[in-house]
Amino acid sequence: MKKNQLDTPSLLIDREIMMDNIERMQSYANKYGVTLRPHTKTHKMPALAKLQVDAGAKGITVAKVGEAEVMAENGLNDIFIANEIVGEVKLNRIKKLAETIDISFGVDSIEQCETIEKVFSDSQKQAQVLIEIEVGENRSGVIEESDYIRIVEYIKNCSHVNLKGIFSHDGHTYKAKDLEECRELYNAAQKRTLHFAHLAQELGCPLETVSIGSTPPLMHDFGVMEGVTELRIGTYILMDVSQGNAIGTYDRCAASVLTTVISKPTSERVITDVGAKGITMQSRSQGICATTGLGYIKNYGVHIDQVYDEHAIIYNEEFRNQVTVGEKLEIIPNHICPVCNLYDHAYLVSGDEVVEEVPILCRGKLQ
Missing domain, CATH: 2.40.37.20 (D-serine dehydratase-like domain)
Structure with a gap:
């Protein structure tokens, strides 16, 4: 036809342009020795997520538990939910997913962690969580060091919650007035994220994952700072105006x-x-x-x-x-x-x- x-x-997708976008971003991650974990909320298609993994992505990112369930049903087995997950209903769904796949999710408060500890108390696996760090977008995420330290110390004393890492989203780079400001905002976001990674290390809690990303700065070769382990971006695969x-x-x-x-x-x-x-x-x-x-x-x-x-x-x-x-x-x-x-x-x-x-x-x- x-x-x-x-x-x-x-809705049309040009296959050649899409595949070139996938390969370009994977090459970018490889160049800096970090893993790529594409955010699939952009396309919501397991078939495209598999193409990204086949090209070298470590796993995928989703925004909601429902997306994680569908992706898991379709063969994706390493999933991060880049969102604060609140409530026993959703946490029980994640606990079920954790029986068969590697799944982690975001937190930014002790209240969340208290519920996670309760829900996972009868699970054979610990809940794998990443603390979100607010880096300028004025959305969710920890802002004050004192709050972060309290969350880290709380998780250290949990039996059923493991602090896998931290993540941030420099979405405010979309509003940069020019590429130089985009670079400055991106670098400041990386430095702030890495500062919180170092705090965790000082608290005796080394992190497996330090995840950053938004599409605008990563479409330009602004580099990736040492200590960042993962790029988490979505729109690059399809792009838009x-x-x-x-x-x-x-x-x-x-x-x-x-x-x-x-x-x-x-x-x-x-x-x-x-x-x-x-x-x-x-x-x-x-x-x-x-x-x-x-x-x-x-x-x-x-x-x-x-x-x-x-x-x-x-x-x-x-x-x-x-x-x-x-x-x-x-x-x-x-x-x-x-x-x-x-x-x-x-x-x-x-x-x-x-x-x-x-x-x-x-x-x-x-x-």
């Missing part, structure tokens, strides 16, 4: 949404059949990843101006005169991660040929 024979909207803006090209954007022109009601307005339910309404307002509009139309150099639930609107007279009702276009999304979660399957394409239909098995696994 040719890709233009697909019904719309459809925001990441393309950060590197100055959309040539490495593997994913797009195929859509059909359904109306040209005025001399400048074009409407296609995908809206917020197929490309989201996401945009980025500042920094190297800042976006224009709500999606980029490949080969035409125009952006989507407005979306409704099921409609994308472009206001551009020249573009309106170039396309016809019924014509199919490709949109590069601003942010690919939530877009993948909107589709039941993606189509791998090579040139104009559809070569495989890939189920998005982790779609909707939010618990």
Whole structure:
């Protein structure tokens, strides 16, 4: 089948670009002697996760327990949940997974650890946890050294919880005003993460894993500091408009949404059949990843101006005169991660040929 024979909207993935992205990032990790643990929340597809592992990734990262369960069911056996896992229901699910795979997850409070110790008290395996360190994104993670020390000391005295390592996410690099600031933020985040690793060492708790990562700085050769053991990144495999803006090209954007022109009601307005339910309404307002509009139309150099639930609107007279009702276009999304979660399957394409239909098995696994 040719890709233009697909019904719309459809999620497309250029196989060659994707494989090149996988190989490039694996080579980057190999260059610096660290392991790669891709964050699969970007694509939510076990089939793509297996490609990343086959290329050399040590294991994978997920965001939710439900994603971990699906990935495990499909043969992935080394999984880190890069999130604080709270509550006995979820912890019991992790305990069940730990019977058959290597699984670890995030913590940032003693309250969590108290519940983990209780839930895993009847398990043959200790819970494997990593403490999250806040490095500037202003999200979750330990901020104060005193809090970190208390958590480390608490875990040291646990019988059923093992401190495997620490992790951080320098997501604030997306908002860097230029590449030099991106480098500075990335380096500061590494230094802060390593400082907490050294604190653990001083407390008699050496760490197996010191995990960092976000896509923008790792698309440039900013290096990896000694002491970091793992890169944990996601968007690089498919890329999107925001990441393309950060590197100055959309040539490495593997994913797009195929859509059909359904109306040209005025001399400048074009409407296609995908809206917020197929490309989201996401945009980025500042920094190297800042976006224009709500999606980029490949080969035409125009952006989507407005979306409704099921409609994308472009206001551009020249573009309106170039396309016809019924014509199919490709949109590069601003942010690919939530877009993948909107589709039941993606189509791998090579040139104009559809070569495989890939189920998005982790779609909707939010618990």
